[in-house]
Amino acid sequence: TDISKIRNFSIIAHIDHGKSTLADRLIQATGGLTEREMSAQVLDNMDIERERGITIKAQTVRLTWKGHELNLMDTPGHVDFAYEVSRSLAACEGALLVVDSAQGVEAQTLANVYASIEQDHEIVPVINKIDLPAADPEGVKQEIEEIIGLDASEAVLASAKTGIGIEAVLDAIVAKIPPPRGDKDAPLKAMLVDSWYDPYLGVVILVRVIDGSLRKGMAIKFMQAGTTHLVDRVGCFTPKRTDLPELTTGEIGFITAQIKEVAETRVGDTITDAKRPAVAALPGFKEVQPVVFCGLFPTDAAEFEKLRDSLYKLRLNDASFSFEMETSAALGFGFRCGFLGLLHLEIIQERLTREYDLDLITTAPSVVYQIHLSHSKTEDAQTIELHNPADMPDPNRIESIEEPWIEATIYTPDEYLGAILKLCQDRRGIQKNLTYVGTGAHQRAQVTYELPLNEVVFDFYDRLKSITRGYASFDYHQIGYRTGDLVKMSILVNEEPVDALSMITHRGTAEQRGRGMCERLKELIPRHLFKIPIQAAIGGKVIARETISALRKDVTAKCYGGDATRKRKLLEKQKKGKAKMREYGSVSIPQEAFIAALRMG
Numbered sequence: 001t002d003i004s005k006i007r008n009f010s011i012i013a014h015i016d017h018g019k020s021t022l023a024d025r026l027i028q029a030t031g032g033l034t035e036r037e038m039s040a041q042v043l044d045n046m047d048i049e050r051e052r053g054i055t056i057k058a059q060t061v062r063l064t065w066k067g068h069e070l071n072l073m074d075t076p077g078h079v080d081f082a083y084e085v086s087r088s089l090a091a092c093e094g095a096l097l098v099v100d101s102a103q104g105v106e107a108q109t110l111a112n113v114y115a116s117i118e119q120d121h122e123i124v125p126v127i128n129k130i131d132l133p134a135a136d137p138e139g140v141k142q143e144i145e146e147i148i149g150l151d152a153s154e155a156v157l158a159s160a161k162t163g164i165g166i167e168a169v170l171d172a173i174v175a176k177i178p179p180p181r182g183d184k185d186a187p188l189k190a191m192l193v194d195s196w197y198d199p200y201l202g203v204v205i206l207v208r209v210i211d212g213s214l215r216k217g218m219a220i221k222f223m224q225a226g227t228t229h230l231v232d233r234v235g236c237f238t239p240k241r242t243d244l245p246e247l248t249t250g251e252i253g254f255i256t257a258q259i260k261e262v263a264e265t266r267v268g269d270t271i272t273d274a275k276r277p278a279v280a281a282l283p284g285f286k287e288v289q290p291v292v293f294c295g296l297f298p299t300d301a302a303e304f305e306k307l308r309d310s311l312y313k314l315r316l317n318d319a320s321f322s323f324e325m326e327t328s329a330a331l332g333f334g335f336r337c338g339f340l341g342l343l344h345l346e347i348i349q350e351r352l353t354r355e356y357d358l359d360l361i362t363t364a365p366s367v368v369y370q371i372h373l374s375h376s377k378t379e380d381a382q383t384i385e386l387h388n389p390a391d392m393p394d395p396n397r398i399e400s401i402e403e404p405w406i407e408a409t410i411y412t413p414d415e416y417l418g419a420i421l422k423l424c425q426d427r428r429g430i431q432k433n434l435t436y437v438g439t440g441a442h443q444r445a446q447v448t449y450e451l452p453l454n455e456v457v458f459d460f461y462d463r464l465k466s467i468t469r470g471y472a473s474f475d476y477h478q479i480g481y482r483t484g485d486l487v488k489m490s491i492l493v494n495e496e497p498v499d500a501l502s503m504i505t506h507r508g509t510a511e512q513r514g515r516g517m518c519e520r521l522k523e524l525i526p527r528h529l530f531k532i533p534i535q536a537a538i539g540g541k542v543i544a545r546e547t548i549s550a551l552r553k554d555v556t557a558k559c560y561g562g563d564a565t566r567k568r569k570l571l572e573k574q575k576k577g578k579a580k581m582r583e584y585g586s587v588s589i590p591q592e593a594f595i596a597a598l599r600m601g
């Protein structure tokens with residue numbers, strides 16, 4: 001294709017502002033699919049994504065509009081996938097900024113716009129949902145200018161739902177977004193944007209050609225990985241998979257090259273011609289590091305192998321999560337898993353449950369701590385990374401502990417501000433800024449806080465959602481490590497520590513958390529024939545305590561009167577329940593008790 005006719009763009013938006021709906025409309029308007037072929041949302045191809053309305057895997061669709069080739073790159077909208085967003089944006093020259101005309105600018109609108117500006121994008125504002133009675137396009141234009149500093153005078157007014165303004169959006173893409181630049185005669189240089197596993201094709205690689213061209217049958221080299229492969233398929237998605245003879249300078253498309261595992265491909269790697277290599281590689285991308293860890297255990301120990309196989313399968317498509325085997329006295333054999341964030345954790349957990357039919361126990365999420373140790377008789381002073389509270393070293397050797405901090409931006413209607421400030425304060429937050437944006441009914445507070453990440457992984461989203469009835473929006477990025485007064489708190493049931501319940505917490509909040517956990521366990525653990533102490537302790541010091549009083553006598557015999565089938569059913573149920581009990585210094589704790597205790601953090 002003539003490079004001057006190519007436009008590569010992304011759609012950026014806050015969650016729910018209509019990105020996927022708009023993408024579908026653009027596909028439909030350009031004839032990529034007939035009405036009948038349009039499923040509800042063609043770009044979100046995983047069930048979970050559809051249900052949650054979020055986009056995880058970036059995909060690219062090629063559209064044809066008035067003699068131009070438009071490559072629309074889908075990007076995920078959530079904070080946990082900020083990295084996926086930035087690498088997709090790097091393959092484009094511009095972006096459609098979709099803002100809901102009834103909601104205005106939200107936290108992720110801003111985060112995404114900044115990422116786009118960083119890539120030197122031409123940004124085309126699209127004010128969506130103008131069909132809504134509450135739509136206030138003029139107010140939103142003003143917000144875009146005021147908060148983001150973009151000229152919104154030529155913003156396109158659209159309704160992705162009813163189809164208003166869709167052609168104007170396509171015309172604006174052609175008119176405003178610059179064509180790519182590149183040298184078609186230079187040796188091949190292409191960026192590896194994304195890769196995923198397809199059961200029929202093997203690993204599929206999404207590429208953006210910078211210089212030269214990429215043809216079927218070509219021997220290519222991954223400059224960073226140092227590997228060579230033979231290209232066996234080249235093509236694009238319209239959104240149907242379409243094979244092509246080549247991808248030329250400036251184009252985005254896919255290739256396959258008989259690669260077995262996604263792990264062999266590195267996002268950001270430079271692909272070049274093995275016979276005529278490019279002189280220099282592209283600057284490349286940073287490696288993504290998991291920031292949140294938790295243990296995943298099968299409820300039924302017999303499902304351990306199945307869990308392992310399922311994790312391997314999931315990893316085929318998502319190289320950003322990690323796992324290694326872990327054993328716990330309370331929960332048996334399982335895996336310690338690392339994720340990009342809490343949402344990422346939830347998605348993996350949900351896919352395991354739903355697609356792989358596994359019943360799982362998840363331990364409390366933990367962040368990565370840097371622990372500075374003094375030297376001992378046998379070891380030098382050193383710094384270790386701690387992913388699991390159970391591996392906390394001997395407190396006597398700990399010089400200091402550092403924890404990751406984030407900067408969070410929250411947008412909220414004024415009425416919830418007080419509750420939000422209190423929540424952030426309770427979570428050791430440091431307020432950095434508080435301003436108001438918009439006017440009249442549209443006015444909202446924008447508040448910025450620095451918070452320790454470990455306070456955020458601990459049910460922060462849920463609390464924020466519930467205290468603001470879903471009206472606040474939230475975004476964050478990491479700002480580095482800081483020293484904190486952190487301790488490991490253990491939970492003891494009948495004098496025995498329960499490893500799965502231990503956690504690292506700030507000394508100041510340890511007592512409150514310990515007390516909460518003891519109270520919950522008291523409710524959750526059934527009474528026995530003897531008294532059971534439940535304690536929270538730091539080192540050897542008990543900071544909270546509850547006692548489950550003893551049953552006077554064995555009353556179970558009385559419970560089962562009545563007809564025989566009912567009795568049999570009860571017995572079966574009980575047998576099943578027994579299998580899931582864990583023994584703690586002669587105390588049986590039903591697995592449900594762990595789950596409930598962990599759920600409530």
Ligand code: GTP
Nearest residue numbers: 015016017018019020021053054077129159160161
């Ligand atoms: P994520 O994938 O979660 O980032 O959301 P999204 O930005 O892709 O939003 P999506 O397209 O899923 O739309 C969110 C909701 O808004 C859906 O219920 C859409 O039907 C609705 N919606 C999208 N565009 C319009 C519009 O122009 N008018 C109205 N009234 N509703 C719309």
